[in-house]
Amino acid sequence: MYTLTPVTHPTADTRHPLLLLQSHHGDRYFFGMVAEGSQRSLTEGKVRISKLQDIFLTGQLDWSSIGGLPGMILTIADQGKDTLNLHYGSDVLNYIVSTWRYFVFRFGLSLKTNIMNDQEIYKDSILSVKSIITCMSTEQSNNFTEKEESVLRSIVANMFPKNAPTSKYDPSSDPYLNVELPRLSHTPKISTSYEVSFHPVRGRFKPEEAVRLGVPKGPSFGKLASGQTITLENGDVITPDQVLERERHFPKILVLAIPDDSYIQSFHEKFENYDCQDLGIVYYFLDADVTINDDLIKFMERFGNTVQHFVSHPKVCPNSIVFRGAAMIALKLKAMQQDSYNLPREETVLSKEFFECFQKEVVDGTTLQQSQEPPLTSSIPSDQVHVFSQNKEVQIESFTKGEEEMKIKLDFKPLRPFSWQHAYKKHVEPLNLRRGSFEKVIGSQINTDNFNTADKRANVEIVTLGTGSALPSKYRNVVSTLLKVPYKNAGGELQNRMILLDAGENTLGTIKRNFSSIAIRNIFQDLGLIYLSHLHADHHLGIISILNEWYKHNKHREESILYIVTPWQYNKFVNEWLQLEEPHLLSKLRYVSCEHLINDSFLRRETKPLDLDQYLNVVGSDARKRRKLETDTNSSFRQVEDIKAMFRGLNIAGFQTCRAKHCNWAYSNSISFYMSSTSRKLFKLSYSGDTRPNIEKFSKEIGYRSDLLIHEATLDNELIEDAIKKRHCTINEAIEVSNEMKAEKLILTHFSQRYPQAPQIDNNILVEAKEYCFAFDGMIVDFEKLGEQKSIFSQLNKAFIEERKQEEESE
Known part of the structure; x- marks a missing residue:
């Protein structure tokens, strides 16, 4: 069994979606965007990532989509994790990690970047992940020469050395890190998506059938159960399929990241002949610049009516309060000092077309916004389309092809809207603070700003x-x-x-x-x-x-x-x-x-960075003859x-x-x-x-x-x-x-x-x-x-x- 848990969805607190995939053995994988606030969401939800080994980054890489990644890497390293793999479909990933070299430095963690070409497959003992790269130009996906790539890879490796440096270590004085990065001539317009498939499970061993075929009990049973062919003393060849039940499979998953409307046509073309057999779930990670319209719905319909569709979009996902523990602290403090705090805001503007097309309920206080005149219609049953949010967990189990339906269990926990009235009654009133009624502390203060008011100008x-x-x-x-x-x-x-x-x-x-x-x-x-x-x-x-x-x-x-x-x-x-x-x-x-x-x-004085050729000479030299970086004499003159x-x-x-x-x-x-x-x-x-x-x-x-x-x-x-x-x-x-x-x-x-x-x-x-x-x-x-x-x-x-x-x- 595998579990898929949304860690973040687009809100004021966390700007992008992040999906956690877990095996029943505890293996963990991230798919999506590691925005600022992701680590705090894990803490809030008591989600442990000690066995996290692979992060599959989606969409276009910018700070809004991966601003939480440097901090998460530091925390993972400090927890004693020794291996972490970052996957993405462009060599810009190595450039990005290299820009952090002055402040992201941890020994003992082996951080590896895996640049995946289109349709390239990454495999481990549990799953296979195929990259799906969508480019918005005819340019090559490689942004750097082979020499520049080798320098960037070397810098990333040196940011995470095996042995600890001295306590007075300064990355900017390290010739293995203080290097002029290759110049990035343009921002690559590339979006990375993934197809996730799980290795099939071998069928259950049938000992009675093995005995009937003359297989002696003992090691031969074990060989057949593990998928090996054996030869009996009489020369009969017994194959595993003769004594095993049929192989069991898992539903496939697509994680599709669409940055803006200009990508929609490319996604249509990319999936024109896509084989939907065994496809069970599609996650749509849509940025704010994607319009919810007929083009998008037609693209979703390509995957059929039996697939479970999960849609992440700022105008689909609720702007729910993610950090409820912090909100509760703010409420208690506000009860004691009303004018010294603002209540966290929950204003939400959602797509009228989406919620009417798929007959979804909206929470109280939501504003529905219409972006096109005719209503949207879709052949996808409404109960197959879901809003991507933190309470929408999914479990998938193995099934036998031709005998069973795909096994997908939707475990949707009731998401109780954050209620200030409930919170006040349960958590503030019992404290007997005697500093104001609900109306004074909350009723008259919803969406009130106590900063820079007229009397404090x-x-x-x-x-x-x-x-x-x-x-x-x-x-x-x-x-x-x-x-x-x-x-x-x-x-x-x-x-x-x-x-x-x-x-x-x-x-x-x-x-x-x-x-x-x-x-x-x-x-x-x-x-x-x-x-x-x-x-x-x-x-x-x-x-x-x-x-x-x-x-x-x-x-x-x-x-x-x-x-x-x-x-x-x-x-x-x-x-x-x-x-x-x-x-x-x-x-x-x-x-x-x-x-x-x-x-x-x-x-x-500041230390001068090495250029690429100097750096390659340093890396290729005897490490014991560590080069000392020159200082910049001009940097000692004040910027008057x-x-x-x-x-x-x-x-x-x-x-x-x-x-x-x-x-x-x-x-x-x-x-x-x-x-x-x-x-x-x-x-x-x-x-x-x-x-x-x-x-x-x-x-x-x-x-x-x-x-x-x-x-x-x-x-x-x-x-x-x-x-x-x-x-x-x-x-x-x-x-x-x-x-x-x-x-x-x-x-x-x-x-x-x-x-x-x-x-x-x-x-x-x-x-x-x-x-x-x-x-x-x-x-x-x-x-x-x-x-x-x-x-x-x-x-x-x-x-x-x-x-x-x-x-x-x-x-």
Whole structure:
């Protein structure tokens, strides 16, 4: 028996479909797209992937479709997995993985990329997977020369060495990794789909028939049962088919990924003469640019009326709340501080044609949108067509051809819509928080935005989008902080400056779940600066999605410029990645190196990458004579003109970094913003990034007397040894930094995921700042009222007893 389980479907939280195939022995395979949020969905659903060995990527590769893959690879490696295979139909896969070389590095994992040609078959002991490549041009699917391909394969291998490097290892100083990648001249328009077939099961052995044929009991029985032919002493030849029941087969599966309407005709042609015998299930992974119309329905009808059809499309799948554990935390916090949280949004716009054609029910609150005048009709029975969603599990079993029907069991669990009323009654009322009725906390707050409201237009506001560390968890996403700093121009008008401090995986998903489309447009049109503190994946795997969303709202606004202040290696990644996905965006980005803002006379130089020929010489040389990379002398000269332009563009008075005590090329920063064109009044922000306490450089120099300090507080106070080992701060150490800085106000964030709910609130040292608070995901903080959380400190631990108990039971 095999089980097919949807892991993700298109929602605000998870943008694309991912399908998990499991054997009854526990073997696991992924088919689909590993979007941001996929790993967190696995955690939410308690799906274990310890035996995952193969990921078959579908569709076109861009960040939206595989943004969750780097983080998932790191997690799989950290769980002790030693082998992982990535499959796809274009050599662009090796280029993609190579762009991650500065921040995806794990020893002990053997990561292999398998570039599959059209109709190529991958086999293991369980199944056969045939690739189906659909190209939108006559160009060859190969994007690189043989030499370039060998370099890319070598880089991928070197990202996952067998033996651990030294603790001070820096990938950008490694000649096996710091290489100029081959230039990608165009974005390949290729979509990869798959046909999955399972090896037949040998029929049951019939011992009575073997005895009748004169076969002696013992080893001969075993040989026949295993499919071998034997010869008896009298010379009779006995073949397995004489003593075995008929072979049993499994239904075939198609996983078809169609990126947009331009592919539909090619898919029609590709499957014109397709043999549908034994085909049991077709999964349609349709991107948003596929129109649900007659052409699509005709394509579906090619596979007949007996096949089970599962359709994934943003206008077919419900925008259900995926991370329900986090939503429940937000509800409890909102019950205590109503104006400090938005309720996660569930607005859904679905295809009227699809739901009427196949007579599917829609959940309450859904808007049906019509895209064509005549209604759709189909010869496929409605009960054979299903919406691809997380509750739609399928089991397939073996059957005997000619004797039995295909065995496909649809195990559809009732998907109870997320009900705020039910959640409030069951999880909030028993807490006796006495801070508001259902109507006050929820009824009047559905789709209400408490960020940048009329009474707070002139105030600094902070949204702690993600507040966890290391990897996404059920209750906290990885770190990201959005800052709104208003500026009054010469005309007396308020202009918003949005600043993003780090952006871990699925930061965009959090924004889309918490804000309306109009608010999102305003946020991204006002976004002027993205700051990245260091290259650890939990701080930046969401940045590319943020850049793409920013470009969507700003590409036609000529004056729009986005500054990105990052370690220099990340800028190389951005340039390499956007060559693949959105090269026009590069012209609107202005990069400044964190190192060039350092509060020091000495600037570390960047290391020069090797070109392809130099790299091949290094790889071919004796490993013991490891080549030392040259440094770029020009990189020690500050980007004075770029920095001045950033100061003018964002009305900044000062921007300094200092080296954080965490890893190579890690920084803390302080930024002073002008608040008005007619005043010299400043707002000074300091952000720690990840670091051990840095009193001398951070507290007493660049951050001294900050208006606001946002500091990591990863570990509880008794775990000081862990904090030292992992180069993080305890809560008391973060408070000490604030006290020495004489910061006016303090936000503590970046908590260890071992404390999924409230961190250590009691028994900390005295906070000398006027006001302080502990960050939670989605918390909206008005700087003027930052200390209001203090009134609920006594209730926070009580509020999360239920979640704490669940965590303990699952360990």
